[in-house]
Amino acid sequence: MASSLLFSQFMGGLTTAMFLFLIASGLSLVFGVMRVINFAHGSFYMLGAYLAWQGMRWFEPWIGGFWLATLFAAGAVGLLGLVVERLFFRSLYGREELYQLLFTYALVLILGDVAKFLWGVGQLSVSTPPALSGSIPMFGTVQPTYNLFILLVGPAIAFFGWWMLNRTGIGRMVRAAQMDREMLDALGANVGLIYTGMFVFSSFLAGLSGALVTPIQSIVPGMDVLIIVQAFIVVVIGGMGSFWGTFWGSVIYGQVLSFGILVFPSFSLFSVFALMAVILIVRPWGLFGRPLK
């Protein structure tokens, strides 16, 4: 009885963690490469969710409609990332962080209202794809298949990200851009292209996670500013710019939140914020990150 309760808290925490990882990994990439906290990342996630709902209305009758809608949403958000980076973000790289932060906040304001304008303020929901709508009994609990699927997607993306960053030519360029932008530029690499690529990839991930969350969470206005704070905490705990750091940061966040609710019901929110503050004080670059120059 008690152990099945613990197990279901553990699994709940892990599912939360994998979603957060999907969102936070993009935030962390953009921070690691461009040294910018992208508040609009939460808005990209929200747009991903709304676009997935929209895609479901078009593709639902088809086989694999949910997956088409998910790809559509992630691709569209990636495209939006491309436009934003090329048109605006690009000219802010040399500016003070105040302007960069406020620029991404301006996007939060604008995209939030665009979503309200297009999809209204009501709750929307997407049904679980038929193949994953069942549930599987485990250790005296019943786990929805879709959640288990998410538990596979998270590590898959983490592995892919790690592989791309550490085992490919593109990844080598990205790591070089993290270390010394000017030097890479002077060596003749197209740093602008790397930045654009990273921003688009990060937006794609945000859109993907927004789309994947729709079967288990309803889509509401305001989900953008709520999620960005959580993703931000995860990235701070794990270390800005570190892919595995973000992964373990999500796992820690999920478990602290999940078990915090059991121990202090009203202070589990407080406990994650306090954890973030302690980490920022002791190791500002996070558990797995490296200090900035």
Add this chain to the structure above:
Amino acid sequence: MTARRIPWVLIVFLFAATIPWVGTRYDTFLAEQIAIDALFAVSLNLLLGTTGLVSFGHVAYFGVGAYACGILMKTYELPFIIAFPAAGLCAALFALVSGYFCVRLIKLYFAMLTLAFSQIVWAICYKWNDLTGGDQGLPEIPFPNLDWMSSIPGLGDLRTNEQFYLLAIAIIAVCLAILYRITQSPFGRVLTTVRDNPERAAFIGVNVRAYQLAAFVVAGTFAGFAGALYGIFSRGVFADYVFWSKSAEVMIMALLGGIGFFWGPSVGALALVWLNQWITDFTQYWPFVLGTILLILLFAFPGGIVGGLHDLWIRLRGRRRA
């Protein structure tokens, strides 16, 4: 230089003080909102513009002040004259503790830790039902006892909220004057040095962190005062006041007015509150408009309104001389 001697604070204050008589109740409401926001934004600018610290959690100190004053006046029924300074003190203490850690970090990490502290305050306000009322907030904070004002000739027939308005703008005028003195003092000059070149400031013997911390505490204190007034003005304190997006809003105010000038943020507060009223009359998409204004500011007018006017003035004067 004689133009600089005009006591602008006094003139604006005297003008604002006539609003309950010459304007509508709504005008008084707007003026009070503007005055409180102006104090809040100017206190932020002591960090943003004067000291060069990008604090993304200034709303925490506003919130601590608002909750401290509200709790003391409502739950403990203390008079305003005790609750108000106590609110400033609470904000100052919290700024001292959190600032001690924040100023150890540089740039983006500083911004992140201030944001983290403000979210901690939010989580406490949102969840600690016994003290802060949780998500219900603290409604019905009483007005201070203003009977003494009624005995002053000419003020007796005003409504309580108009009397409180007069008290609030008097307090705000004093606070702004103090903040102005601080930025003009040798202390303020050192803060500017720290902003422009922390390494060099350290070489000439300035304890950079101590000065940054001092600026952080002063800014937090005045934000606390603004919060205390705001809680009474809006007849309640709610956790929404402390959410991180509010910090961004007050930054936009400061930037809109111009962070390079002491009075910039108050002009920004005036412009933003007024714009908000005007635009929400015919569309519900105020955030969209605000975001667009912010984009225009960032890409076209980074100096804000006052900065833009200042440049214009310099250009006109230069042309006349030539």
